[in-house]
Amino acid sequence: MTENNRLKLKGLNDAQKIAHTLTRLDEYWSLVMAMWENDVPRVQYILSVALKKGSSVQQILTTLEDAITGTYHPRGYSGDDLDLATLVYRLGGRQLMYALNHHLGLLSLHTLQAHSIFTSITPTIGSISPDQFDANINTLIITPHTNAVIPLQGHSIMMDEIALDERASHYRPANCVIGLCHSHSNLIDPMLHTYDSALRIATKLNEGEVHLGKEMSVMGIRAFGDDNLFPILAAPTCKTENIVTMMAILSMARDRWRATGAEAHFSPIFCFATDGDSTRRGAGHCLFVKTELPMTSKLYGTLSCMPGLNLATGDDEITLDFDYKHIFKHYGVLTRYLIWLPGQDKFSIMKLLNPDDPQDVPRAVELMQSIIALSKIETNPLLDGVAVCADMSAIKILGIMLESLLLPFIDISLSLQQQIELISCYCHLTFALFHMHHSAFMPHILFYDTQSMCKNICFCVAKQQKLDG
Structure with a gap:
């Protein structure tokens, strides 16, 4: 009981004290019922902040009443709140995040963006081209680290697939259709010039000449000893690539790392890593297990002394790796x-x-x-x-x-x-x-x-x- 309540009760007789206590109990019960009926968002956080401030019972009750009426909204979020909001945004998008923000008090997208770093990769529109690699390497890797002190660390190119909704979408910045497989997108013009442009794309899809991406082929670059992974390619795939096509994609990624100046600014590519995909295995073998390490290599003195070690590499001594x-x-x-x-x-x-x-x-x-x-x-x-x-x-x-x-x-x-x-x-x-x-x-x-x-x-x-x- 607070000091104010003690002073109020001091001058009252027993009947008045009982009436006062019943009134307070009725207020408490009304507050409990209101919380039960209104599902107040983030009650635990409200109580945690109030207790840390040393608020009195009356102040806590007043804050809860304000939260029920909507005149008080708690500020401040923990790391778990940020992680949960990120998960909701990734799985359900803006609409689900908006709904949970208003109903459960989850972070808004604006707040999440203010507290998190979002990687914006240039999507593949049409066939995979050097320009897409250049744009992502410059935007996501070179520009953010222009003035950074870069340690000498080798890099690995990694490639895998992620799940993708099989649907076409409108990409507003380029006014074109995305979500079509990169292998056959050269058969159509993805730009939406007129209504007929959309009809032509739909016709090609119905005829099976162009496909919706079943998965997203994702390629990233990572430095040894660093947890950061930088995506450099996101291309919808219909899973019809052959070894020759895959060799061209891998060679393009390797070559653009040098052509953009990333190799000079950071360090060279040491290896290409993949999972058990047979097409990438075949392409990797053709590219990175083709030339015996020459005696003039700086590595030869060390590696030639390891009995049984296969010394075959690719251009620039890049080797093939598989995800452990x-x-x-x-x-x-x-x-x-x-x-x-x-x-x-x-x-x-x-x-x-x-x-x-x-x-x-x-x-x-x-x-x-x-x-x-x-x-x-x-x-x-x-x-x-x-x-x-x-x-x-x-x-x-x-x-x-x-x-x-x-x-x-x-x-x-x-x-x-x-x-x-x-x-x-x-x-x-x-x-x-x-x-x-x-x-x-x-x-x-x-x-x-x-x-x-x-x-x-x-x-x-x-x-x-x-x-x-």
Whole structure:
């Protein structure tokens, strides 16, 4: 009870005190009912601010009453509020954000834009061209870092697809239609000159000569040691590109990095990275695994001393890389032995081997760690049987192999030399097993991807040492 209330009650008799208390209780109950009926936005934030200010009970109640009537709107947002608003905007767009702002007190788009950095990439209209790469490299990478001190770091070009609504849209800045596949957009004029322009585009779509993009091909550039990814291409695709077309796209990205002056201002491209897409794998192999590293290369003295290392590269010594998360998702093992591990049962093992989300990388890492732990369990031929011991011998080899691959990515206490030693162990062990058993040991594609990834690690370490000793 506040001091003012105590003073008010001091001169009252018992009946008056009871009446006063009942009046206050009635006010409190009315406030509770009003909050229940009106669903006051951000009540928790209102109470948090009031308590931090040391407000009295009466002041808090008054603030809540003002919030119910709409005369008070809380200001200030936490990092979680910004993250939630960004998610809503990305998934539902302006309309959903507007609705939740007015109903739940979520940030408005204007507030979100004031507190966040939005990357605006030039969309691909028609066929992929050098101008699109130049515009995005200059706008998103060179211009924002004109006066920045740039460390000497190699860069990686990465490419993948993201989900896309299959629909055509009007792009107001250029007054044209976007959302059409880049492979066949050269067959139409995307500009909306007249009403007939829209009819011609619709006709081509109906006849199947031009397609709506099924996915968005996205290409980005990232510096080693930096978490920022800079997009340089966003092109709707109908997934009909062949290896020759993909080679042209990858070559264009590589060439524009140098032509725009980005290589001189930042650092060269070390590698091209992708997932398991067969077209990009084929194009990457043709471009970046074609020329033996010459003896005149600065890298030759280091890399030629690594027995078994494939020294084939592309122009400018660019190498092919594969996303380690894509590789981690491809490993599996027998269910009957994983149940030996502490804390595992049939349900948890089935979740490991058959996840709800095939892209669940943490689950893949957990599975690999489980196999490694399983491989360290000792067996006894007299107690467990010869068949079990034979299986466990194979699992022990698999455990050593997976541990050599996984530890360099998750154990930050390892030195660079220890990381490379483990990677080398993985490469030699898998090569020996694949040479003996071929696809019965590992699918050909997985063998190619993992060997390429490990080779690229060795090349990139050597390149970075030469770039900045």
